C-alpha cells in the first residue's frame with residue numbers, strides 16, 4: 001500500500017510512517033514542519049514533501065498517487081491553538097476540505113485524526129462516542145482546539161453522507177511516546193525533560209485534573225485496526241486505560257527519574273490569562289474499538305520508562321555533539337495542559 005500522511009513529520013505521523021515502512025508499505029508525508037521535524041524520517045525511506053495541506057494542488061497531486069490518506073496535519077494542542085486561533089480554524093476547515101475533496105475526487109479512503117478534546121467538559125465517565133460535546137463560551141480561546149476538531153469531524157461526516165467519501169474518524173486520547181516535544185504544552189515530555197534536569201515541575205492549580213494516557217504503540221494498534229476494516233462514516237475512541245491526576249503524574253515522573261525536582265503550583269490565570277478553561281477529567285470508553293480486537297499493551301509505568309529512556313538518550317546525544325549544549329525552550333517556564 002502507498003500511504004499519504006498529512007502531518008507526517010509530527011509525533012504520531014513519524015511513528016506511523018516508520019511502522020508502515022517496517023511493514024513494507026510506501027509512505028509519502030506532507031508536512032510544513034511548523035511543529036514536526038524532518039530529522040527522524042531522514043533515511044527512513046519515507047518521501048517527505050515540505051508543504052502545506054492548504055495548498056490544494058499539492059494535496060490533489062499527492063492524493064492522486066496514493067492508496068490511502070491519513071490526515072494528521074493540525075495545529076496541535078490547546079495551548080498552541082490558543083495562540084494561533086486563525087490558523088487553527090483555517091487549517092481545520094480549509095486544510096481538511098482539501099484532503100476530503102481530493103479523497104472524493106480520486107476515490108481514496110481517508111482517516112481523520114480527531115481528539116478527546118471534542119468532548120469538552122462533559123461529566124460522563126468514561127466518555128463514549130455517542131456522548132454530547134460540551135464546550136465553554138467562545139470568549140475562552142482554550143476551546144478553539146476542540147472547535148477545530150469538531151469542524152473536521154462534521155466536515156468529514158458531511159462528505160461521507162453527501163459525496164460518499166470513505167471516511168473513518170479516530171479520537172485520540174492523550175497519546176504519549178518518544179519524539180513528542182514538550183515545547184507546545186504536552187505534559188509528559190515537559191515533565192520528563194524538566195525532571196531530568198532537576199528543574200521544578202509546573203503543575204496547574206492543585207493538579208487534581210486527571211488524564212488517561214495512551215502509549216504511541218497502542219494508539220497505532222488502534223489506528224491499524226481501523227485501517228484494516230471497511231468501516232466508514234464511524235467514530236472510534238482510541239485511548240488507554242487507567243486514570244492519573246497531573247499531581248500524581250509529576251510525583252511518579254520524579255520518582256522514576258530519581259530527580260530532585262520540586263513541584264511548583266501555578267494558577268491557570270498566571271499561565272494562560274483569564275481566557276482559560278479546561279476539562280478536569282478525561283477517560284475514554286474504548287469498548288467500541290475493543291470489540292474489533294483492540295487491547296492496550298502498555299501500562300503507564302511501562303510507557304513512562306520507554307519515554308524516559310528515550311529522553312536520556314536524546315540528552316546524551318546532544319551533549320556528545322561537539323560544541324553541543326542543552327538548550328531550554330523559550331516556553332520552559334510555563335506549565336502544561338496536554
Ligand SMILES: NC(=O)c1ccc[n+]([C@@H]2O[C@H](COP(=O)([O-])OP(=O)(O)OC[C@H]3O[C@@H](n4cnc5c(N)ncnc54)[C@H](O)[C@@H]3O)[C@@H](O)[C@H]2O)c1
Pocket residue numbers: 006007008009010011012013030031032033034035036037051052053054071072073074075076077091095113114115116171172173174175176
Ligand atoms: N498527540 C496526541 O495526544 C493527540 C491527541 C488527540 C488528537 N491528536 C491528533 O493527532 C494528529 C497528530 O498529532 P501529533 O500529536 O502528532 O501532533 P504534531 O504537532 O506532532 O503533528 C502535527 C503535524 O502537522 C504539521 N502541520 C501543521 N500545519 C500543517 C500544514 N498547514 N500543512 C502540513 N502540515 C502541517 C506539523 O508540522 C506537525 O508535524 C493531530 O491531528 C492531532 O489533533 C493527537
